[in-house]
Amino acid sequence: MNIFVQSLISGILIGGVYALIGIGLTIIFGVMRVINFAHGDLLMIGMYGTYYLFTLFNIDPFVSIVITIPLMFLYGAFLQKFFINRVLGALPQNQILLTIGMGLVMSNAVMLAFTSDYKILSTTYSSSSVSILGISISSPLVISFIITAAITAALYWFLMKTNTGQAIRATAQDREAAQLMGINVKRMSIIAFGLGASLAGTAGALISPTYYIFPQVGSTFTLKAFVITVLGGMGSIVGATLGGILIGVAESLGGAYIGSGWKEVVVFVLFLLVLLFKPSGLMGKSNA
Amino acid sequence: MNASLDNSRGNTTVNVLLGVVVIVMLFLLPKFVESTYALHIMILIFINIVMGSSWNILGGYTGQYSVGHSAYFGMGAYTTMMLMQFRQIPPWYGLWAGMLAALVIALIIGSICFRLRGPYFVLASIAVAEIFRVSALNLKDVTNGAEGILITEIPPLTIGGTVITDFASKVPFYYTGLVFVLLIILATWLVQHSKLGYFFQAIREDQDAAHSLGINLTIYKNAALGISAIFTSLAGSLYALYVGFIDPSTVLSLELSVSIVLICIIGGIGTIFGPVIGALVLVPLSEALRSNLIGESLISSGLVKAESTLGHFLTENLSHAHVLIYGVLVVVVILFMPDGVLGFFKALAAKKRKEAA
Numbered sequence: 029m030n031i032f033v034q035s036l037i038s039g040i041l042i043g044g045v046y047a048l049i050g051i052g053l054t055i056i057f058g059v060m061r062v063i064n065f066a067h068g069d070l071l072m073i074g075m076y077g078t079y080y081l082f083t084l085f086n087i088d089p090f091v092s093i094v095i096t097i098p099l100m101f102l103y104g105a106f107l108q109k110f111f112i113n114r115v116l117g118a119l120p121q122n123q124i125l126l127t128i129g130m131g132l133v134m135s136n137a138v139m140l141a142f143t144s145d146y147k148i149l150s151t152t153y154s155s156s157s158v159s160i161l162g163i164s165i166s167s168p169l170v171i172s173f174i175i176t177a178a179i180t181a182a183l184y185w186f187l188m189k190t191n192t193g194q195a196i197r198a199t200a201q202d203r204e205a206a207q208l209m210g211i212n213v214k215r216m217s218i219i220a221f222g223l224g225a226s227l228a229g230t231a232g233a234l235i236s237p238t239y240y241i242f243p244q245v246g247s248t249f250t251l252k253a254f255v256i257t258v259l260g261g262m263g264s265i266v267g268a269t270l271g272g273i274l275i276g277v278a279e280s281l282g283g284a285y286i287g288s289g290w291k292e293v294v295v296f297v298l299f300l301l302v303l304l305f306k307p308s309g310l311m312g313k314s315n316a
Numbered sequence: 317m318n319a320s321l322d323n324s325r326g327n328t329t330v331n332v333l334l335g336v337v338v339i340v341m342l343f344l345l346p347k348f349v350e351s352t353y354a355l356h357i358m359i360l361i362f363i364n365i366v367m368g369s370s371w372n373i374l375g376g377y378t379g380q381y382s383v384g385h386s387a388y389f390g391m392g393a394y395t396t397m398m399l400m401q402f403r404q405i406p407p408w409y410g411l412w413a414g415m416l417a418a419l420v421i422a423l424i425i426g427s428i429c430f431r432l433r434g435p436y437f438v439l440a441s442i443a444v445a446e447i448f449r450v451s452a453l454n455l456k457d458v459t460n461g462a463e464g465i466l467i468t469e470i471p472p473l474t475i476g477g478t479v480i481t482d483f484a485s486k487v488p489f490y491y492t493g494l495v496f497v498l499l500i501i502l503a504t505w506l507v508q509h510s511k512l513g514y515f516f517q518a519i520r521e522d523q524d525a526a527h528s529l530g531i532n533l534t535i536y537k538n539a540a541l542g543i544s545a546i547f548t549s550l551a552g553s554l555y556a557l558y559v560g561f562i563d564p565s566t567v568l569s570l571e572l573s574v575s576i577v578l579i580c581i582i583g584g585i586g587t588i589f590g591p592v593i594g595a596l597v598l599v600p601l602s603e604a605l606r607s608n609l610i611g612e613s614l615i616s617s618g619l620v621k622a623e624s625t626l627g628h629f630l631t632e633n634l635s636h637a638h639v640l641i642y643g644v645l646v647v648v649v650i651l652f653m654p655d656g657v658l659g660f661f662k663a664l665a666a667k668k669r670k671e672a673a
Contacts (some may be wrong), residue, residue: 129646135639
């Protein structure tokens, strides 16, 4: 019972970060109908940024997101403007291959620059834990979950209440209609990709105290992000939030009861089942 | 009209003659070329052509973009190697088992994944391949896990007591690869010119229209995947035997799946010779980077000093950069020549001809 509760709680906590990754991917997909295969690599760049901010300037990883968020936003906007934008009307296959190629460029450029050695960002609190009701939980996980929750709340507010947020949602609903209503969809696309990139980068910053940092770390997260978004329903932000937490819990419980080597298989089988039986996802519209 | 018809017929004769000449030259090549390195490159090119062409049947002709073909490649490689290593079954029987295994899993995977379309199919194909990779990592008793399988010698191939070849040099691999390439090109040609191939192409162009014309989507998509998987498995077996070592991170990786797609994209998908061009571009390029030919030639030509930071960087790191170049190539090809190198030059030639006329 104790193991169950412990795995459940740490699953939910790590799921919060997964949700952040998923929301980024789902916003990009919603606005542009492009599946970003470089999503995990954006996260990896966030991790490296955080690592070097910490080792060179001694900036705490949880503080450094203040720098990571705007920088990753600009980087995402740049990628959108000069690369993704050119294939918006192309075949979905070509869009996928373009983002795969961009991901390869990012991970291998990082490998060239910083070698493929595993890096560990160890803060004073990296291995410390807090104890709640007799259950001990890793404290970086708790801090990152709180930050995640705050960012998600801010994002919801942005998308629901501000003009730009509403314009983004309108573009996601119907690109052409939005354009007819005078929304600058190109700008919205740039903002959407920037947002997606900065969310992925932030997720990378948040997990960097608890994860190995290496150039190929992205592909695992790209796959996870797909699972999360498909699970929640492509383009649905609420769905991605729920999907992230669900995957976190599934992984954590799978790791505890089946064995840590197999936890990825649990996730992928879950993914295939969702694709087959409810491809529109938990929150998706049935005709999407 | 007549003139152009005659012209195209003349071209076909020339093409066939040219093809025969190229094939004869390829068969004679090991008699004249002593360099094992040249043979090594040729064998890698052959393996890549088989990989790319088999993906091409599914992706290029039927329009189903599988980014999980490492599953079939790994299936062939693992079946052949495991049968040889643990059951002492010679590989030329083992590779049939590998082909059968790949066909069986292809039909299972196909019956599940072909219910999905477009990006969802791509995602499902990746997920399936990842399940295979993680399983191969974890089933240590069967596959040796992350350690992989290493073979030191291959039993000699004998027919009726006479030794045909003992696989001691690269030459037998060269001929095996060449025969496989001719087989897959023949298979692609047959697909392109048969009723089956027309069904495939109809599905690629518009699957709903194809369906409404009475083409059974599930059967023909699975047929394309089956053919594709069998040949991918063959490439996997040949790779495993040639290199002599396999592990999940080489023969079952997502990177391998991507590079299989890449061979076709670079050359031009849905054409018989696209994958050939793709392999001819990619293999020498990645080998030159891997063995650091480019870095060394820059240094030996005096352009870059070996002691300088740049020289140091080139010798130390450039050998790792071949995947980076893959990435750059994909981005460039998708953005500027979406029909591949072959299509790009064809369009260029057509434009020239138009201007001249």
